[in-house]
Amino acid sequence: MSSSAKVHRESRWPRSRVGRRLGITSRAGLALVVGLLFLFPLYVAWVTSLDTAAHVFTVPPHLVPDFDFNAYRRVWHMARWLMYLGNSAFITTATLAIALSSSVLSAYAFSFLRFKGSNAVFMGILVVLMIPAEALLIPNYVILQVFHLLNTYWAQILPYGASVFGVFLLRQSFLSLPNSYWEAAKLDGASHLRFLWSVALPLAKPALFTIGLYIFIGCWNAFQWPLIVTTSHSVQPIEVAVSRLMMAHSVDWRRLSAAGIMTTFPLVIAFFILQRHIVRGISRGEGLQE
Amino acid sequence: MQARIAESDRAARVREGVQRKPRRFGDGWRAALFLLPTLVFALVFVYAPAAMSLVLGFYHYHFMGVGTTFAGLSDFRSALTYPIFWLALEHTLIYALYMVPLTLAGAVAIAVLIDGKSRLYSTIRTLVLLPYITPVIATSIGWLWMFNPQYGILNTVLHWLHLPPSQWLLSSTMAMPSVVLYSLWHGLGFNVVIVLSTLSGIPRPVWEAAAVDGATGCQRFFRVTLPLISPTLFFLAVVTTIGSLQAFSQIYALSGGTGGPEYATTTLLLLIYQTAFQYFHFSYAAAMAMLLVLLILILTFIQNWLSKRWVFYQ
Known part of the structure; x- marks a missing residue:
């Protein structure tokens, strides 16, 4: 295969309409994951601050807030x-x-x-x-x-x-x-x-x-x-x-x-x-x- | 009509006034007044201390001002023979060596990923930037908890991935990479925003021309995008280097103010802080600060030299 043909084929990425949609969706999905990763540490702190005493030291970590405001009050x-x-x-x-x-x-x-x-x-x-x-x-x-x-x-x-x-x-x-x-x-x-x-x-x-x-x-x-x-x-x-x-x-x-x-x-x-x-x-x- | 005459009359008078002023001095006095605040602050809190820093290391300065004696090079000598000083120097360099490439690569990767006008991408840009404006001490609390070897989420994730758990901040080998992880989370957004703004400044025809010439996505990135944003990357490399040599709050917070475990997170700046403000060895700390400044000068010099080789200026 000549090199020019190879370049030409790759340059037409993404080729089909389905392929393009898939490309856009997976890029958006990846971007969303990155965005949520940056938010996550704040979320963890927020959940921990609202945990009841029983839910703090648990394995795996408890990730749903209990809305217990005692920690704030104290x-x-x-x-x-x-x-x-x-x-x-x-x-x-x-x-x-x-x-x-x-x-x-x-x-x-x-x-x-x-x-x-x-x-x-x-x-x-x-x-x-x-x-x-x-x-x-x-x-x-x-x-x-x-x-x-x-x-x-x-x-x-x-x-x-x-x-x-x-x-x-x-x-x-x-x-x-x-x-x-x-x-x-x-x-x-x-x-x-x-x-x-x-x-x-x-x-x-x-x-x-x-x-x-x-x-x-x-x-x-x-x-x-x-x-x-x-x-x-x-x-x-x-x-x-x-x-x-x-x-x-x-x-x-x-x-x-x-x-x-x-x-x-x-x-x-x-x-x-x-x-x-x-x-x-x-x-x-x-x-x-x- | 009358108004116009009055107008021109006033203009003439003003012109005359301008001419009568001695042109040579211009606005000298007014300029001096306008510049006064900045110059006074700069003089007292930058120029004078900078000059002082050149001599402070050579004197024994006593904390309560009891007396100052000339010490010559003794403080420099004791700094250079103090094993912890070399350890701290090593940690400072390691931290910068982690931070600069990871920040640049991470920022470019994320910026290219979310470069677009859609609502989703601008929301993600906001989320990525969010940590940058949060206070370091307050947000390191959540990270300390995530790093907890027993109950933290990070070890749970490692467990899910069937990887061995880590001691994170409690292990002398993982403590520094853990601090780096926090710093990346906190500072990456700033770099992403700067790269994005440079990307948006690249004219579309440049990419289109490359595409017409048959360049693949990869080729376009390495041959077109990267050279075009290289001045910005150089700027970010300099800013990140300076920032990582100044890193303090996150190291203080994540190591409980100790620089531990076993000095694993003791950087030069932390050592200078401890020496000067916990043990009150001012001249000793000042000598170390001068050595740190020397290091910064060397790094700046190297970066400038490197920039001539790979930065593409239009």
């Missing part, structure tokens, strides 16, 4: 969850506010203000991306100690006050606005801040959402830094509280699962509501590769 009284939740919310909100405003202002300066050394300063900021976070762990702890900021909310907020990723992405977004917009606004007597607020920012909404999303995920799920810089419970985020519960009650699977589900659930709900935007926002984060 775990609720084991820690001040609302306080930890409030801490997480405050730290995340403050970081978002500070990091977003600082990067918006810098990105604006790089795109609409003319000044000497603009490129040099921009490069200087991009250098931050090349400094590995591991190098900063210990010196940043020392710096916070010098400022007497250990064990405060600020210790968990200020180190993330500058977002180089944010400056970069917003600058790209601002640069896509024609300079004539600013010229026109200037003729109407608008100041830079006014133009930034009323024209530039609304047009940069997608970039703002992407940056906010990455900051939110990083901040809400932060664990290592809060673990290092806080010791008093009153300023700790919920992740640290859950980890403490894990170390203390390592065999009470129902209560642990309940705590895990309790902290994951709000995020899952928010994710499903915003999923379209989140997928688009994460894809945009790829903009950093150039």
Whole structure:
């Protein structure tokens, strides 16, 4: 058989209509299995949290929920969850506010203000991306100690006050606005801040959402830094509280699962509501590769 | 008419004002004000600590600030002669060696599988991305339970498949692969979404041309798709490498904060954390951190060199 004939035959895959339908169905089936595999660990935790005591330690594992809410009731009284939740919310909100405003202002300066050394300063900021976070762990702890900021909310907020990723992405977004917009606004007597607020920012909404999303995920799920810089419970985020519960009650699977589900659930709900935007926002984060 | 005159009058005045401004300085002061927040944060929490990290390893820094003495290379010497340091280095590299190829291959496989406009595929994309936004500590609880050698679902599955059961996190050989399994579950979705967005950017005619030329599905994938997405794969390889060197929460949670059993999941970052913040040997930990940074630089260099050989830039 000549090689060209072989290639030709294979290129007509799938050949028959039945074959094509079979191909589509098996691909969809395989995809569905993959999707469910990713959901499964959350499902296991959910079922375990709702099990009755008799159904936890069983072989094979019990995979139908009993809807016994006792574990939740008991775990609720084991820690001040609302306080930890409030801490997480405050730290995340403050970081978002500070990091977003600082990067918006810098990105604006790089795109609409003319000044000497603009490129040099921009490069200087991009250098931050090349400094590995591991190098900063210990010196940043020392710096916070010098400022007497250990064990405060600020210790968990200020180190993330500058977002180089944010400056970069917003600058790209601002640069896509024609300079004539600013010229026109200037003729109407608008100041830079006014133009930034009323024209530039609304047009940069997608970039703002992407940056906010990455900051939110990083901040809400932060664990290592809060673990290092806080010791008093009153300023700790919920992740640290859950980890403490894990170390203390390592065999009470129902209560642990309940705590895990309790902290994951709000995020899952928010994710499903915003999923379209989140997928688009994460894809945009790829903009950093150039 | 009058309005137009007023308009042009104002325009002229503005133009005049612009001309009177010394052009040479431009918006210098305003720019400085706009840049101030970012620069202050970067200075205090990035540049200064980065500079400090270069010298911290050479000094004995006492936790309560009682005094700082020059130590020279002694901390580096003790790090390099500490067997656990080498073990942790090995585990860090092994973890990255698991994570990078598995993440890239898994992401491309899943992305190609669910690349399509149908509702089913976009739902599955959502499910695959879901773990990425969940908190690591909270979701590792469910995995700890699944890894349980006696009652966990994973050993039940192995039993169904007539395979021998595993001790998972309790075995020194399986503990690291178990952490890798969790990390893949948690992070793969991000990579899938990025690959999907690159795939959707490839113009259809490219594939059609390949099909007309008689390329099989396999050939199309290896000769057309893969080269076209190789810049994205390189980006993901770099991001995954950096991420796996920074892996901490999952290792902490799945090993109960110990890096065990028998140091099996002790990576450099965990060792640095324990040395600095559990035993308060700051300069010793700083010396190890510098060695880790050196490792990162070497890896970045290697990756850049490799990228010139196999990344196809349009």
